[in-house]
Structures are given as C-alpha cells and as structure tokens.
Amino acid sequence: MAHYDLEEQEQIDSLKTWWNMYGNLITGVVVAGAVAVVGWQGWNWHQRGQAAQASAIYGVLEQAVAARDAQKVKAAAGELAEKFGGTAYAGMGALVAARQSFEAGDLKTATAQLTWAVENGKDEVRDLARLRLAAVQLDEKAYDQALKHLEAAHAPAFDTRFLELKGDILAAQGKGADAKAAYKAALDKMTDKAGPTRELLQQKLDSLGEAA
Template sequence: MAYDLEEQEQIATFKAFWGSYGNLITWVLIVVLGGYAAYNFWNSHQRNQAAEASGLYDQMLASLQANDNAKVQRIAGDIESKFGGTIYAPMAALGAAKGAFDANDLKTAKAQLQWAIDHGDEEYKSLAKLRLAGVLLDEKAYDQALAQLSGEFLPQYKGDVADRKGDIYAAQNKPADARSAYQAALDAMDKKNPGRQLVQLKLDSLGGSTAAADAKPAPAAAPAA
C-alpha cells in the first residue's frame, strides 16, 4: 500500500531523528534495563544470603544451648566470612562471644566482640563494647575496660555504660567514683527498667548516693559548764 505524502514526511522525520539519536536511546535503554535486572538480581541474592545465614544462625543457637563451644565458633566463623553483610553476622559474633566466655575462653570472646564492634551497626557496636568492657573487667584490665566505655554509644545505653563504669571503679577500690557512676546510671535509667534495683543495691552497698556519702554529721555541741 502506497504511503501518502504526509506519512512519507513522518517516516522521513523519524528516520532522521533515529539517525541522530538512535544509538543514544539504545544505550540508555540498555543501561536502564541492565540496572533494573541488576537490582532484581541483587535483591534476590540478598534474600538468599539472609536465608542461608538464618539457617546457620539457628544451628549456632542450638549449639550454644548444648554448650558446644567448638561448633558455635565454627558456625559463627562461617556466618562472618560468608554472610558478613547480613544482620546475622554481628548477631552470631555476640552469640559466639557468649559461648566462648561461658567456656572460659576469654581470648576468643574478646575477638568475637571486637568483630561485632568493627562490622556491626551502631546497636551492635554499643552492645559489643559494653560486653567487651565486662570481659576486660573480669581480666582486671581496668584501664582497657574504661577505654571501651569512653567512645560513642546510642543514647539508650547511657545508663548501662554508667553502671559498668561503676563496677570498674568499685573493683579498683574507688568508692567515690563508683558511687558517682551508679548514681548517674540511676539518673539515666527509665523508672520501669528492672536493672535499676540491682544498681540501687550496688549504690547502697557503697553507702548510698554521692551526696549522702559525702555528708558529714555536724559535731555535737559541747556540754554547758
């Protein structure tokens, strides 16, 4: 069927346009479609990674329950090396640290906590630093323990940090510093926090709040002559 004059002009215009911009449009489409395909592949890959890591994490929890520290460490190592970009990796590191600590393997416990600090998000970093300070306290490495507590923490851990500092000061036989830290912990903790009772017991064992401990009774008046 013959084209009329108007259709021929439109075809000619299209050919001219395509001749000028056809390659550019083709490459743009390739990039867009390629990016979309890569995005779908990445999402699928991430889902598969998370599913595999989740299965391993469940195995690690079962081994932790069974007090099989060797298996706990092996599985945690697999999760950290193969699925380090998933949320299960820092979770596994914290679990493996507990398993090592319960097995009195403090070196491994510290290494796992340091892994969580180096690779976890702010939540896991805060938890790991608190726990690492506790391990260092058990080793009587007081200065190192305090150094772990001197960095940045999420606001919700302010009371826990102060509480741990109080434990370190108490172990160093620095009661005034310990009282001040425990009082700071109480001030920072929510009134409904169940940990407040333990902190209060620690503070009471040192003679109560800093103000109360530092107050001295007035000397008795001398008897009249």
C-alpha cells in the first residue's frame, strides 16, 4: 500500500483545515450561483411564453380590425393590457384598437386606450400614443391637455411631428404667432428638403400670413 510522505500529509492536513473554515461559504456561493442561473433561465422561459401568447392575441386583434368587429377588438386589446401589459404587443394593441375606436367615432374609448399606451408603453409606442392622444384631444378642443402631452420628452425622430401638431393646436386656439413659431421649428427639424409632408407643413405656415 502506498504511503503519503510527510510533505503530502501536511498538504492534506492544510487542505482539510482550509475546507473546514471556508467549505460552507464556498458551497453556499456555488448553490446561490446555481439558483441564480436556474432563476434566470426560468425568467427567460416565462418571458418567451408571455410573448408567444401575446403574439397570438395580437393576431386575433388584427383579424378583428380587418373584420371591423369593434367588440372583439376591444376585448383583445383589453386582454393584452390586463394579462400581458409588460410585452410590446400590449402597447401596439392599444394603438391599433385606439385607431379603430377613433374611426368608429368612439372617442372616449380611443382616449382610454391611448392613455394606457402613454402610461405603459415604451419608446416609440409611447411617443406615438402621445401624438395620437393629443390629436384626439385637439378634435375634442381639449387644447391644454393636448399641449401638455406634446411637452413630454420624446425621441428626436418625432420632433417634427410633435412640433407640427403643437402648431395645429396653437392655431386652433387663435395663437397665430406661437403656431408660426412651432411650424417653423418643425420645418427646421425636417431632414427632407422636398416632399408632400414638407409642402403641407409649409402651407400651414403660409396660411397664417403675418400673424402676430
């Protein structure tokens, strides 16, 4: 039988002492790390499952819009908001449903759906919701509320649209000089030097004449 020499035995004794001091700590760290990995994988799995279910409901919503089934649109959008509010599909569903409600003349429902998207949507969805909500409020002559939404921070890509709508609201209030300033700022933000959108914006500006 092989025998450990004195140096090997000392190394073993040192290792035993070290393990007695730190073994429980190391085991705890390893277990915690394993739990974290499992938890992360479980969370990712949950998120993928949520997205898949939300995608299916969003598909139902799109079909309902195509069929002009207002009740089914509202139901699908409501389910997305209630059960899958953390997914991108919920915000997009609110925008789609709001457009259908607006076109149907149901401004109250459109306002509620857009408000939800403003409060719960992310990035471009939130910015689009603010624009559309402000446009609905313009139609309802709720000018101050509409302007408040347009003052919120938004992505630079939406600068022109926010400023143009601000000009529309100010013009509706009879504030010609302020409306002209908003239209001019919108034109300055545009990257296109020609095109129907720029022409329409220029026409709005020109229609104000020498407003002061």
